[in-house]
Amino acid sequence: MSTSVPTSPRETSTMSVRPARPARRLRTLAASLALVLAGSLSGCSLVDKIGGADPVEAENPTAAATEAAYDSQFTRDGTFQSHIDIDGMDFVYTLWPTKSTPRTNEWYPKGNKFFSFTFQVYDLDRKLRDPFRTKRKAYLGNIKVTSRTITADGGRTQRPYRLDAEAAAITFDPEAVTHPVHGMLITSPKGSFELRNQKIGPMSNDTRGLELTFVADVHYETAPGSGQFVAKKVKQTVPIAIFESDTPTQVAKIPVNAN
Template identity: 85%
Template sequence: MSVSAARPARSSRGLRTLVAALALALAGSLSGCSLVDRLGGPDPVEAENPSAAAAQAAYDSQFTRDGTFQSHIKIDGMDFVYTLWPTKSTPRTNEWYPRGNKFFSFTFQVYDMNRKLRDPFRTKRKAYLGNIKVTSRTITTGGGQTQRPYKLNAEASRITFDPEAVTHPEHGMLITSPKGSFEIRNQKIGPVSEDTRGIELTFVAEVHYERAPGSGRFVAKKIKQTVPIAIFESDTPTKVGKIPINAN
């Protein structure tokens, strides 16, 4: 009798443990994910038809909730930082609808955490950004075909906001703060299907950073970041305000 009574208790404890683990896994998936690869590794393969559950998860978006997104990816004492925000043409992220264009800007830079913020720049390790690639995919409730309303694939120094970025002859533009930063403005996400409830942007930056300050020896990495953005159901197109082309 005592043996049969103990078995349900262990089963109940096991079930509670499984539910807790699933909850933690779901929570980790909602805020965006980052990944670091060696330069030359394959880009992530995406499912063509994300599930309805993924559409619900898309609503838990830092970008949508806070009106900005920032991630810190730390490697070897270097802090790589992606920052995204909606531009003034479509500033209200809770009014990003399937129809109409939506605009955002983003930056990418790195801090040498082995040095203090006010230390001389010559004592900090330099990091350079070569190619920057951004892909997108929609998350729908109807299970329709995946759309890709935004893409970017370019040499960073050719498209960054600074027309005179400091560059390395082989590795691209300087992105070590405070002397360098990649910035691009007013990027357009085009219209999507009416059943779209989320858009995922995946960023891949090809970087080289110094092993030691002034050493001239570099480590190559791909810095990846996925950013979920919520899209709200509406028959009304996203309202786009007129702003100067260089407005932030």
């Protein structure tokens, strides 16, 4: 496996006795749009049926998007986790920087940056310690991750990380439980997809943010032991701040089994 393989209609009005109101409305609209933009970049998820087209990405994000990219849970907390509820199945993406580049406030354009991530699901219709046989099974087939940079001046988009592979073939567990058609088991606590030490390559010096978009092809049971499955794509976008510096991101040597 290699990471290389794998944004209103114009409003018109006539002159009124109280001309200040349209101006206030426009200011309110502008402020609302700014809040929507910032919220969308803080980490958004989306669920589609398998076969749906992936969202089209703007090639040159705006300067406002550049500022909002700093609102990153991953950068602020040193980890990112999302919970996506589909029919009572809680799909969980978790990302964190690895020990080779652990300080997210020192992720600079130059140099490589490393992260790990997991993806698993919990059947919320059952208690955590209920017998596993009473829980709906979910399986992960293909896992795809794309990237795009956000630059200070709206420059050319770069894509320093990419993944597109069958999950069972690349997960940390070499003997993952698999389904002959739907992929590897990801229902907790018996199954989880894990990928370690993923390399994000160097970016242009004007890069101020990075978005990673995850798309997982999943099948989950309609009822425990039913053998009947629902197919979905589970998507998650994770914003990451990149800080201005002429110094490359420092990469420390770590043991092969470090995380």
